[in-house]
């Protein structure tokens with residue numbers, strides 16, 4: 607179901623726009639989402655942050671979640687989807703960036719079942735593992751999952767479970783890939799172009815900018831050709847008219 611038709615069968619009573627943000631661990635999902643929020647007025651939810659907050663809240667699932675995260679394993683989909691849905695329902699906004707989600711097919715299917723809204727697009731931050739590892743090992747935020755051993759497990763989960771989800775949305779024309787190996791400001795330049803085009807109402811499956819070399823939106827192509835079609839029609843009409851009047855003059859003789 608398209609998010610513009612979200613109200614039927616979804617728990618929301620308004621039209622909701624959702625953008626999923628995926629990329630390897632350390633690809634800059636949080637960094638870039640902060641910038642997108644500043645420029646485009648989205649509300650940002652990070653699945654990792656929601657889970658860390660759940661651990662701190664002392665909920666019954668807290669210890670189980672903490673142990674899975676420490677191991678770089680994925681938490682049960684129903685837990686993360688409930689947390690995302692709760693956060694969305696509590697927000698007054700109608701545009702959401704959901705970062706680090708869906709991380710596997712199970713996440714995706716659970717979201718479809720529970721929230722019943724399809725994303726407008728999926729922003730994919732593409733970055734080689736060597737660069738990701740360097741960033742994670744030097745960020746020093748005291749995260750338990752930033753050890754060399756757990757980082758390797760997180761990379762494995764990303765390749766085996768998350769990339770198939772990216773492929774799923776790629777086939778639906780919803781993926782926008784950016785090169786995330788550049789400095790943050792340069793990465794954001796590309797992202798800004800994508801969101802600006804998207805805000806102007808261009809169809810999500812196509813865009814005019816060259817990032818992915820996709821074809822232009824077919825409606826705008828017709829719009830652009832319309833003046834030429836009109837001129838050709840007028841010329842044809844005039845030609846036909848001249849031909850007919852010439853015949854009228856010629857035949858009586």
Ligand code: AP5
Pocket residue numbers: 629630631632633634635636637638652653654655657674675676678679680681682683686705706707708709713741742744745751760786787788789790791793
């Ligand atoms: P999560 O918290 O989502 O971690 P992650 O995906 O591994 O990503 P990070 O938060 O480490 O990095 P990021 O991409 O946000 O990059 P950042 O901007 O911080 O998930 C943690 C765990 O929670 C998972 O392993 C799993 O157990 C669980 N979980 C989460 N979601 C789940 C789900 N949906 N289902 C089940 N379980 C789930 O940047 C990283 C560093 O790089 C920073 O120091 C930053 O300053 C620097 N940096 C950023 N961009 C650049 C740049 N362009 N150039 C140089 N440095 C940069």
